[in-house]
Amino acid sequence: MGRPASIWSGRRGLALLSIGALLLAALLQGRFDARAAPRDEVDPMLYLPSGKYLKVASLGFDEILADLIYLWSIQYYGNYEIEDRYRYLEHIYGQVVSELDPHYLDPYLVGSLIMNLEAGDPELALRLLDKGIGNNPDRWILAFEAGFLCYNDLGDYARAAAYFEQALRSPDVHPLVRRLYAEMHNRAGDKRTSLREWAEIYDTSSDEYVRQIAWKHVHDLKIDIDLADLNDAIALYRERFGACPRHLEALRREGLVDAIPLDPDDNEYRYDHRTGRATHQGGLVVGG
C-alpha cells in the first residue's frame, strides 16, 4: 500500500514551494527597504583603493577591473543627486582606472571631459591627459584633446600649439591636427611659423578643400607679415631721418628691407607718405 500523495512527494509541488518562497523573500526585501530608515550615506569612494593595490588583487584581470570601474564611474558621474561627486575625480581616473589599464584611452578622454566641463577644473583635466600621453605616446587623440582644451577653454594658444605638436609626432595623426597647430601659432602671435605650416599644408595636402583653406590662410598671413615688416621699416626710417619716406622703394635703398614685397596676388602694397602707413588694397580672405 503506497503512501498518500502529498505536496512533499511530488517534484512539481516542491518546485512550486521553492518558487513561492523565493517570491516571498523578494516581497519581504521590498517591504523592508521601503520601511527602513535611510542608511547613512557613506561615500563609496572612501573604500576604493589606489589602482596600484587593486592591480595586486586583480590576479591578472587588471583590464576587466578597469572596465568595470570605468563603467561604474560613468553611472556615478551621471547621477546629479550626489553633490560632492567631483571630489574624487582625480582618484578614480588618475589613480585607479589609469593605473589598472594605462592603455585604456576612453577613461582619459571621458574623465578629462568631466573634469573640465562638469567640475570646471581644466588644469585637473590636463593633468589626466598628460598622464595618458605619457602612457600612450603613440596615440595622437590624447594630445589633441589636451591641445583643444587649451585652445577652446583656456585660450592658451602657445600651450595648445605645444600639445598639437606632440600629437603630430604620433603615427596616423588626423590632418585636422596640423591645421590647428598652424592656426595656434597665428593666434599666439607667431605668424611666421603659422605661415610656414599653412604653406606646407597647402603644398602637401591632396584634399582640394583643405588646400583652399590653407591658401586663404597663407594669403592673409603673408599680407600681415609683409605689412608688419614694412611698417617696422618705416618706423626705423622715420627714427633715422626724422620723416617718413616718400616711397617704399626708399626703404630698400637704405637697406631697411631686402626687397619690397608684393602681396599674394602680385600687387603692390599701398603706401601713404603722409600717415607713414603701408596698407593692403584688397581685404583679407579669412579675416584678421
Added chain:
Amino acid sequence: MFTRIGAIALNTFREAIRNRVLYLLLIFAVCTITFAQVLSLLTVGSEEKIVKDFGLATIDVFSVLTAVLLGITLVSREIEKRTVLTLLAKPIHRAEFILGKFGGLVLTLLVNTVFMSIWLFAVLAVKQMFDPQLATAIVLLFLQFLLITAIAIFFSCVSGPILACVLTLALYVVGHLLWSLELLEARLASEGARLLCRVVYCLLPNFSNFDIKGQVVHGQAIDPAVIGFAFLYLAVYGSAVLFGACAVFQRKELQ
C-alpha cells in the same frame, strides 16, 4: 606506450564530458560572454574593448575552474573507487596512467576553450568587431590551462580533492603575484634574503608569462619571443610538474 596513454586519455575525456560541472561552467561562460554585449552598451567610448576584455577573462576564469575542478578529482576518485587497481593490474605503467589522465583533461579543456572561443568570435562578429588577433591571447591562455591542469593532477596525487583544490588555487593566485616578489627583492638589504627571494621567484609558476590579454585587446604588437618563451616555459615547467606527479604516484600506496 602512446597507445596506452591515448586509450586512458580518451577514456578520461569521455568521463569528463559526462560531468555536469563541465556543462554548468560552459553555460555560465556563454552567458557571461553574451552579457558582455549588454554591459558594453553602458560605456561611453569603445564597446569593443569591454566585449573583448570580458570574453577573454571569461575564457580564462571558466577554463581555470574546469581545469581545477576536474583535475583535482582525476586521480583521487580512481583511488577512492579502486578502479585504479583494475587498471594498473593490466600492463600499464603508473606514469602512463598519470600522463593519460593529463592528456584526457587537456583534450577536455581544448574542446571547452574552442567552444568558448567560437562563441566569443561569433558575438564579436555580430557586433562587427571580429578580431583574429584575439586567437593569439587564447592560445597563450590555453598554455596556462595546461600548466594549471598539471599542477592540479600533481596535488591530486599527493592529497585529497579538497586540499588539492585549495593548493592548486593558492598556487594560481601566487603565480599571478610573483612580480611582488621582484619588488620585495629590490627592497631587501640582505644579500642572502635577496637570493632566497630570487630562488622562490624562479621556482614558483609564473602565470604572467601566458597573459597577453591586455596587449591583444589594445592592438599592440606582440613580440614573437614572448610567445616562444610561453611555449618553452610550459614545456619545461609542465614537464617538471608532471614528472613530479608521476614520481609521487609511483610510490603511492594504493591498497
